[in-house]
Amino acid sequence: xxxxxxxxxxxxxxxxxxxxxxxxxxxxxxxxxxxxxxxxxxxxxxxxxxxxxxxxxxxxxxxxxxxxxxxxxxxxxxxxxxxxxxxxxxxxxxxxxxxxxxxxxxxxxxxxxxxxxxxxxxxxxxxxxxxxxxxxxxxxxxxxxxxxxxxxxxxxxxxxxxxxxxxxxxxxxxxxxxxxxxxxxxxxxxxxxxxxxxxxxxxxxxxxxxxxxxxxxxxxxxxxxxxxxxxxxxxxxxxxxxxxxxxxxxxxx
Amino acid sequence: xxxxxxxxxxxxxxxxxxxxxxxxxxxxxxxxxxxxxxxxxxxxxxxxxxxxxxxxxxxxxxxxxxxxxxxxxxxxxxxxxxxxxxxxxxxxxxxxxxxxxxxxxxxxxxxxxxxxxxxxxxxxxxxxxxxxxxxxxxxxxxxxxxxxxxxxxxxxxxxxxxxxxxxxxxxxxxxxxxxxxxxxxxxxxxxxxxxxxxxxxxxxxxxxxxxxxxxxxxxxxxxxxxxxxxxxxxxxxxxxxxxxxxxxxxxxxxxxxxxxxxxxxxxxxxxxxxxxxxxxxxxxxxxxxxxxxxxxxxxxxxxxxxxxx
Numbered sequence: 001x002x003x004x005x006x007x008x009x010x011x012x013x014x015x016x017x018x019x020x021x022x023x024x025x026x027x028x029x030x031x032x033x034x035x036x037x038x039x040x041x042x043x044x045x046x047x048x049x050x051x052x053x054x055x056x057x058x059x060x061x062x063x064x065x066x067x068x069x070x071x072x073x074x075x076x077x078x079x080x081x082x083x084x085x086x087x088x089x090x091x092x093x094x095x096x097x098x099x100x101x102x103x104x105x106x107x108x109x110x111x112x113x114x115x116x117x118x119x120x121x122x123x124x125x126x127x128x129x130x131x132x133x134x135x136x137x138x139x140x141x142x143x144x145x146x147x148x149x150x151x152x153x154x155x156x157x158x159x160x161x162x163x164x165x166x167x168x169x170x171x172x173x174x175x176x177x178x179x180x181x182x183x184x185x186x187x188x189x190x191x192x193x194x195x196x197x198x199x200x201x202x203x204x205x206x207x208x209x210x211x212x213x214x215x216x217x218x219x220x221x222x223x224x225x226x227x228x229x230x231x232x233x234x235x236x237x238x239x240x241x242x243x244x245x246x247x248x249x250x251x252x253x
Numbered sequence: 254x255x256x257x258x259x260x261x262x263x264x265x266x267x268x269x270x271x272x273x274x275x276x277x278x279x280x281x282x283x284x285x286x287x288x289x290x291x292x293x294x295x296x297x298x299x300x301x302x303x304x305x306x307x308x309x310x311x312x313x314x315x316x317x318x319x320x321x322x323x324x325x326x327x328x329x330x331x332x333x334x335x336x337x338x339x340x341x342x343x344x345x346x347x348x349x350x351x352x353x354x355x356x357x358x359x360x361x362x363x364x365x366x367x368x369x370x371x372x373x374x375x376x377x378x379x380x381x382x383x384x385x386x387x388x389x390x391x392x393x394x395x396x397x398x399x400x401x402x403x404x405x406x407x408x409x410x411x412x413x414x415x416x417x418x419x420x421x422x423x424x425x426x427x428x429x430x431x432x433x434x435x436x437x438x439x440x441x442x443x444x445x446x447x448x449x450x451x452x453x454x455x456x457x458x459x460x461x462x463x464x465x466x467x468x469x470x471x472x473x474x475x476x477x478x479x480x481x482x483x484x485x486x487x488x489x490x491x492x493x494x495x496x497x498x499x500x501x502x503x504x505x506x507x508x509x510x511x512x513x514x515x516x517x518x519x520x521x522x523x524x525x526x527x528x529x530x531x532x533x534x535x536x537x538x539x540x541x542x543x544x545x546x547x548x549x550x551x552x553x554x555x556x557x558x559x560x561x562x
Contacts, residue, residue, distance in 0.1 A: 002327070008357025015350065087341030091400070094305040094335050095358040096327040253267060253308050 005097040009105025010112075013079055017113050024113065025120055028067045032121045035063055036128040039185060050187050051218045056129040061212040062184030063125070068118040068143065069150045069179055069204075073171050076110035076154030081161050084251075093252060099245030103155060110151035111144070118143050131215065138223075139214035145230045146207055152237035159244055159251065178204040183212075188220040203229055257283040257408060257439050258304065263313035265299050265463075273299040275463040276313065281408075281441060286434055287468075288450030289443045290553055291460035297443040298338060300460070301410045305335045317408060331359055334406030338413045338443075340393045344386035348377060351385065352399050359404035371399050375429065391422040398429065409433060411442035415449060427453050447553055451475075461557050475546065476518065483514040483525060485532070486541040495535050501528050 017024055040056035047055040083089040092102055125131060133139055161167040182204030188196050199205055200221070210226025213219035219226070243249070258281035265274040274296045281287055289297050302308035304315055306326055314321060320328035342351060352368055372378040375395040380388060385396065394414065401409060411430070415423040423446075430440055430453055444450055450457050451471065458468040467474075490509035501524065504513040516523045532539065 002360040004360045004362070005358045008354050011357075012350070012354050016345075019345070082343070086343060087337075087339050088343055090305075090307055090335070090337050090341060091355060091358060093307045094330060094333065096330040096360060097358065248309065 002097045002101050005095060006101050006105045006108070009092075009102065010109045013106060013109030014112065016079075017075075017109070025117065028071065028117045028121055029124050032063055032067065032124050033128075035059070036125070040128055050190070051216070053216050053218070054129065057131055058187075058212075058216075059185050060122070060125045060129065060131060061215050062179075062182075062208050064118050064121050064143070065146065065182075065204075065208050065211055066179045066184050067121055068114045068146055069175060069207075070171055071114040071117050072110055072147050072150035073154035073157065073175060075113050076107055076151040077158035077161065077167055077171075079106045079110055080155055080158035081167055084158075085164075089251065099241075103152075103241055103245075107148065107151045107155050110154060111147040114147045114151065115144060118147065133215050134217045135214040139211065142207070142211045142214055142226075142230070145234065146211070149230060149234040149237055152234070152241060156237060156240050156244065159249065162250070175204075178202055179208075182208050183220055184208060203233060206230070207233075255283045256280045258315070258317055258441070260300075260304070260315045261313055263300070263303060263310050263315055265296075265303060265308065266311045273463050274303070274310075277460075277463070277465055278313075279458060279465055279468060281439060283407075283439055284434065284437050285455045286430065286440045286442070286453055287456050287458060288454035288471075289441065289458045289460055290445075290447060290450055291443070292557060295461045296463040297460055298412055299463075301335070301412050301441070301443065305333055305410060306330055331404070332407045334401035334404065334409045336394075336397050336401045336409070336411045336414055338416065340390065340397065342385045342393055342396060344384065346385055347382055348372070348385065348388070348396055348399075349381040351396065352403050355400040356403040361404050367405070368399075368403055371402050374432070375399050376425075391418055394418060394422070394426075398426075402433075406438065408439045408441070411440060413443055413445065415444070415446060423449070459553060459556050466556055474552065480515055480517055480546075480551070481523075482545050483516065483528075484543050484545070485512040485514070485539055486510060487512065488538040488540045491537070495537075497535055498528075498531055501531070 036056065039059055044055035044059075049055065050058045083092065122131075157167065157170050161169075181199065182202050183199070188199050188205065188209075191199060206221055206226045206229030209220040210223050210230070213223045213226065244251070258279075260277060260279045260281075262276045262278055263274055264272070264276050266272050277296070277300060289300070291297050299308060303310045304317070304322060306322065306329075310323075314323075316322065317329040317332050320332070322329045346354075349368065349372070352372070353363060356364065356368070369378065372381055375398060377392065377395050377399055380392060385393065388396065398411075398414070415426050418426065427449070430442070433440060442449070442454075454471050456468060457471045457474055459466040487510050491505070492509060494503050494505050494512070501514055506512070514525075514528055516525065
C-alpha cells in the first residue's frame, strides 16, 4: 500500500477545498439558513408538529442529507473529472499506485469535505431550532456512510462524464428530485396511500428515514431497512468502481 | 553497460483497429541518451505511454531494471519519470505544491532540500509560490520536468520536450539533460527536431508506422550513412563544368566560382584525389576547399522515404 500517495492525493484535494473555503462552506450555510427561514419560520409556524417534532426541527436531517449527498457527488465527481479534463491524469496513471489507492485519496477527500459541510449545517441548525439528538453515534454512522457512498457514486460519475454537462446531469436530474421526494421536508405518512407505496421505491427515503430516526427516534421505515439500503448502495458503488478499474473504462486505452 | 529498459515484441492495437506499434523490440542501456525520431503518428508516444503505464499493450512485454511493467508495476514505475508532450498542469496550483504532490504520488517522503535543488537547477526557485497559470509556456515545461525529477527517477522519458519552445530554452533544456546524464540518469527523448538528437543523443532510434527502423550509435549512423560534400571555390569563374570532369557529376554554383562534389564515405575510394588531379590538369586554380557532412535530418528523411517505398 502506497500510503504516501493516498495522503498526497488526499491533501491535494483538501487544499483545493480550503483554497475556496469561503465559497465551499458559505453557500451551504446560507442556503440552509434560507430553508430554515422559509420552511421553519414562515411556513413551519403554520404547520403542526410532525410525529411529535416541531416542523423546524423535523426538516433538519433532510436538509443535512440534501447537502451532504449533493456535495459528496459534486466534490468527488469534479475531483477526478478535472485531472481527466486538463490531462494531469497521466500522472496518476504513471505513478506506482493502484486504483484502490486513487479511490481512497479522492473519495476520502470528497467524503471529508461533505462531512465537514454536514457538521457545519448541523451547527447552523442549532441556531434556529432546539435539537436533541437521541442516537448520536448512529447519526454519525449514517452521516459518514452517506458521505462515503455518495462520494463513491460521484467518483463513478466523474470517470464516466466526458464533458461538464454530463457531470451535472445525474446530480440535477436524478439526485435532487429523489432527495426532494424522499421525505426531506415531509413525513411519508403525510402522503396519500398510493404515493406512499410509490415513495418506497425511492432509495433516498431509506437514507433520510434512518438519519431522522437517529435524531428523533421516529422513522418512516424500520431503521434496519435504512441500514440495509445504505449498505446496498455502498456495495453497488464499490462494485462499479472495481469494474471501472479492472477494465480501465474511460481512463486507460 | 547494463540494459535498463528492455522491450520485447511490444504491440498496440487501439480500439478501432489502428495498429500503433507492431512488435517493437529495443534495449536501452543504463546512462545513455536515446533519441527516438519519427514523424507524427509513428508510435513514439504510444511506446512511451505503454512503458509508463498510461496505455495497456496488446502484446509483448517490457521490463525496467528487470521489473515487468505490468506484473511489477510499482517497482518499474517508481524508477521512471515522464515529461509528457502536452503541458498538463493544474492552472490554479502553486509550483512548489504541484512538485511536492508528484513526489508524494511516487511514495517518497517529503524532501524540501531535494525539491529546492531541482527547482534551482531549473531556474524555478524564484517562481515556487507562483500559480501555474501565471507562468510562461517555457516555465510550465520546466515545471513538468521538475515534477518528473522530484522522485529521483533513474529513467527519464522526455516526450518532445522542446516542441514549441524558443531557442534559448531549448539550449537550457539540453544543458539540463547533460546534467542528468552526468548523474547517471538514462534518458529517452522523442523529438521532431533532428538537430536535437544530433546535439545530445548517444544513440538514435528511427521509428515509423509503429516499427523501429533502426537503432544505432549516432556517430556511427552518421558515418555509415553520411554523404559528404566537397565544395571547391575557384579563383576564376568558369561558364560551364569542363567536359573532362563530367564523370564527377559536379554542380556549378550560379556565379561560376564554386563546384560541389558529392561523395560517399562508405565506398572504398571517395574519388577526391582523382578529382583534384583532374582539376589541376584542367588548369583550374583553387581558392578554397571545404567538406560538409550531411545532417541527421537528411539521413532521417532518406530512411523514412525508404520505409514508405
